[in-house]
Amino acid sequence: xxxxxxxxxxxxxxxxxxxxxxxxxxxxxxxxxxxxxxxxxxxxxxxxxxxxxxxxxxxxxxxxxxxxxxxxxxxxxxxxxxxxxxxxxxxxxxxxxxxxxxxxxxxxxxxxxxxxxxxxxxxxxxxxxxxxxxxxxxxxxxxxxxxxxxxxxxxxxxxxxxxxxxxxxxxxxxxxxxxxxxxxxxxxxxxxxxxxxxxxxxxxxxxxxxxxxxxxxxxxxxxxxxxxxxxxxxxxxxxxxxxxxxxxxxxxxxxxxxxxxxxxxxxxxxxxxxxxxxxxxxxxxxxxxxxxxxxxxxxxxxxxxxxxxxxxxxxxxxxxxxxxxxxxxxxxxxxxxxxxxxxxxxxxxxxxxxxxxxxxxxxxxxxxxxxxxxxxxxxxxxxxxxxxxxxxxxxxxxxxxxxxxxxxxxxxxxxxxxxxxxxxxxxxxxxxxxxxxxxxxxxxxxxxxxxxxxxxxxxxxxxxxxxxxxxxxxxxxxxxxxxxxxxxxxxxxx
Numbered sequence: 001x002x003x004x005x006x007x008x009x010x011x012x013x014x015x016x017x018x019x020x021x022x023x024x025x026x027x028x029x030x031x032x033x034x035x036x037x038x039x040x041x042x043x044x045x046x047x048x049x050x051x052x053x054x055x056x057x058x059x060x061x062x063x064x065x066x067x068x069x070x071x072x073x074x075x076x077x078x079x080x081x082x083x084x085x086x087x088x089x090x091x092x093x094x095x096x097x098x099x100x101x102x103x104x105x106x107x108x109x110x111x112x113x114x115x116x117x118x119x120x121x122x123x124x125x126x127x128x129x130x131x132x133x134x135x136x137x138x139x140x141x142x143x144x145x146x147x148x149x150x151x152x153x154x155x156x157x158x159x160x161x162x163x164x165x166x167x168x169x170x171x172x173x174x175x176x177x178x179x180x181x182x183x184x185x186x187x188x189x190x191x192x193x194x195x196x197x198x199x200x201x202x203x204x205x206x207x208x209x210x211x212x213x214x215x216x217x218x219x220x221x222x223x224x225x226x227x228x229x230x231x232x233x234x235x236x237x238x239x240x241x242x243x244x245x246x247x248x249x250x251x252x253x254x255x256x257x258x259x260x261x262x263x264x265x266x267x268x269x270x271x272x273x274x275x276x277x278x279x280x281x282x283x284x285x286x287x288x289x290x291x292x293x294x295x296x297x298x299x300x301x302x303x304x305x306x307x308x309x310x311x312x313x314x315x316x317x318x319x320x321x322x323x324x325x326x327x328x329x330x331x332x333x334x335x336x337x338x339x340x341x342x343x344x345x346x347x348x349x350x351x352x353x354x355x356x357x358x359x360x361x362x363x364x365x366x367x368x369x370x371x372x373x374x375x376x377x378x379x380x381x382x383x384x385x386x387x388x389x390x391x392x393x394x395x396x397x398x399x400x401x402x403x404x405x406x407x408x409x410x411x412x413x414x415x416x417x418x419x420x421x422x423x424x425x426x427x428x429x430x431x432x433x434x435x436x437x438x439x440x441x442x443x444x445x446x447x448x449x450x451x452x453x454x455x456x457x458x459x460x461x462x463x464x465x466x467x468x469x470x471x472x473x474x475x476x477x478x479x480x481x482x483x484x485x486x487x488x489x490x491x492x493x494x
Contacts, residue, residue, distance in 0.1 A: 029492050030060045033485055037062070040481040043469035047481075048391035051489060052399045052462045059461065059489075064395075067374035067388035068466045071442030072332045073449040074382030077389065078357075079325050079413065080397050081364040082340045083406040085348050088322035092118035092343070094185070096137065096315040097156075102146060110151035112291065112311070113270050115185035116159045117343040117352075118319045119336040121269075122188045124327070130188040130211040133317065134273050138280035140315055152286035153274050157266035159184035160342045160352035164265070168384030175236040175261050179383060182338045183265035184352070187272055189335055191259035192216055194234045198248045199224045205248050215240065215271035216262055222246040222255075230255040239263025266290060322409055329413040329440055330421035334381035341380025354379060365393070368400035382442055394451045394464035402460075414438040414452050426479065430487055437486055439463075446470055448478035454486055456493040463489060 027035070029051075037044050048068045051060035070077075082090070093116050100109020126132035164181035165174065173179040180190040188211055195208040204221040220243050222232050228251035234244040239262050248255055262268050270288050277284060321340070328336045345356025348363060358377030365372050370393055378386035401407050415421025418434035422441040427433045439452025451464035465485055467478045 029488070030062065032488050032492075033060050034062060036481065036484050036488060040477060040484075042467060042478070042481060046467070046469035048464070048466040048468075049485065050391035050395040050464050052395050054459045054461060054493075056399060059492075060463075061392065064392040065374065065390050067376070067390055068468045069385060069444065069447045070382050070387055070389045070394070070466060071444045071447045071449045072334075072382040073394060073440050073442040073451045073464070073466070074377075074380065074387050074389065075328055075332065075337050075442075076394060076397060076440050076451060077361050077364070077377070078337045078341050078344075078380040079328055080401055080410065081357075081361045082321055082344050083325065083401075083410060084364045084367055084404070085344055085360055086321060088320070088325070088406050088409055090321040090347075091318040092116055092120075092321070094118050094121065094317045094319075095313050096141070098312045098314050099310060100151065102144065102314075105145055105147035107146065107149045107151065109310075110154050110286065111149050111314070112154045112156050113185060113273060114156040114159075115183070115266070115269070116346075117184045117186070117339040118317070119186060119189075119324050119327070119333075119339045120319050121186065121317075125323075131272060131276050134276040135280065137273075137315055137317070138277050138282060141277075141282060142280065144314065146282060146314075148283045148285065149277075150285045153270050153277075153284055153288045154291050155185055155266040155270040155289070156291040157183050157185050158291055159346060163353065166338070166354065166379050166384060168378045168386040175239060177259035177261050178334050180259075180261040180335045181239075181263065181265050182335065182342065183269075184339075184342075185266040185269040186335065186339065187211065187265065187269045189259065189333075190265040190268065191261050192242070193259055194218065194242065194244060194257035196222055196230070196232055196244070196248055196255040196257075198250050198252055198254075201226055201250060207244060209242075211272045212275055213268060213272040214275065215264075215268045216242065218242045218244060220244045222248045225249055226251075228252050232257075234260065236260050236262075325409060326413040329410075330415050332422050332441065334383055337381040338379060341377075365397075368397060370396045370400065383444065385444060385447075389466075391451075391464040391466050394466075395462050398451065398453065398462035398464070402462075411438060411453065414440055427483055427486075430483065433483075433486060433490055436490070439486075443475060448475055448482070450479075450482040450486075454489050454493070456490055459493050461489055461493060 049062040050064040053059045095114045097112040098107045123130040177191050193210050197206040207221050225247045227249035230248040230252045232246040232255045234257040327333050341357035342352045344360040346352035348360040349356040376388035378384040415423035417423045417427035417437035436455045442449035448467045465482050470478045
């Protein structure tokens with residue numbers, strides 16, 4: 001009987017994972033995983049699990065074809081689509097364009113800033129200085145002899161559609177950095193930060209905005225008191241105005257707000273650039289406008305032609321996709337995933353939108369020979385509750401990339417258990433798994449996910465665990481379940 005069970009298990013591709021006790025047949029690996037799900041208290045019908053072994057052999061399929069919410073595991077779809085269809089060497093470009101001749105130090109016309117979704121115009125790779133590249137650009141322009149722009153400074157954000165805050169996102173999350181607005185012109189992850197430094201007792205504290213921009217205004221200032229404590233409150237009113245109040249002690253070195261997402265990233269971008277140009281000695285005679293709009297008296301804008309048909313590239317900045325893949329996956333950076341989804345939609349389908357990106361994801365699945373049934377692409381980051389994927393699709397992508405030239409880049413972009421990224425503090429109680437699990441985490445309200453690779457020696461298995469029913473909505477219980485399942489997998493590996 002035991003031999004028959006083993007043969008049957010191998011035939012089904014699910015393997016034999018436990019020795020028989022008291023003459024009872026051994027439980028299959030799949031049954032062991034099912035037992036763990038039942039033990040966790042999760043609603044088993046809303047937990048999808050799929051596991052593929054080292055050589056592509058199916059090991060576990062539990063609700064594997066049921067469409068579920070992936071949370072940030074959606075970033076696996078997005079980053080693999082980018083790597084598969086654009087390539088790791090894809091270049092995001094940002095161009096500074098003149099619409100008139102450069103004569104006697106002045107552009108006789110407008111300067112257009114044209115973006116294509118570069119996510120890394122920030123301080124991320126420049127010692128935290130958000131306008132490092134702007135200063136570099138200003139100096140390059142001065143080397144060309146530029147000292148004045150006679151026309152307007154124009155934000156060209158036409159590469160994407162005009163949907164900046166996606167329909168499936170919670171409106172209550174506006175202003176939070178994880179739901180920063182999406183634009184082909186993005187600066188500092190489309191966030192600002194407030195820095196407060198105490199003054200003399202009884203005097204207002206010094207308030208600084210970074211990056212500095214006339215587009216975002218700050219009202220109020222904390223009072224300075226004796227002591228070392230800071231009780232400061234900062235909040236965004238409408239994405240362009242920030243109010244701040246409270247107190248800060250003279251013994252406190254400083255207080256920082258953390259990132260606050262702004263409204264209308266493209267105009268924020270060019271206003272911030274204009275501030276740097278002014279500081280570097282380049283005058284702007286005209287206004288700051290969006291392509292296709294002109295300012296009107298009393299505020300606001302109306303449609304209007306702002307540029308001529310003659311364009312000359314003054315400066316072009318490029319950023320490689322391969323640099324950003326680890327930012328998206330290890331740190332689970334939502335904005336960067338959204339920028340990539342719209343970019344691949346634009347490049348592959350001519351649509352710089354979520355819909356265009358969804359069509360590109362569909363093509364990626366076709367390339368890898370993966371069925372698309374049940375797939376719903378509502379965004380690129382997984383923040384939306386409208387996304388739907390299956391555990392089989394996820395694990396098939398993970399298994400499929402192993403034969404791709406970008407596999408090593410993708411592998412290294414994933415968080416490592418107990419080592420870095422969003423897995424740095426996980427699996428610490430399971431020493432054999434520390435450094436041997438490479439996986440994308442995911443969480444939104446009521447959803448927790450973990451998909452990636454588990455390694456034992458030279459053997460690598462791919463897995464996906466989607467939990468759409470958290471016991472008591474407990475994230476810790478879902479994580480506990482995921483880690484125990486991965487432990488079972490690791491123990492079952494040869």
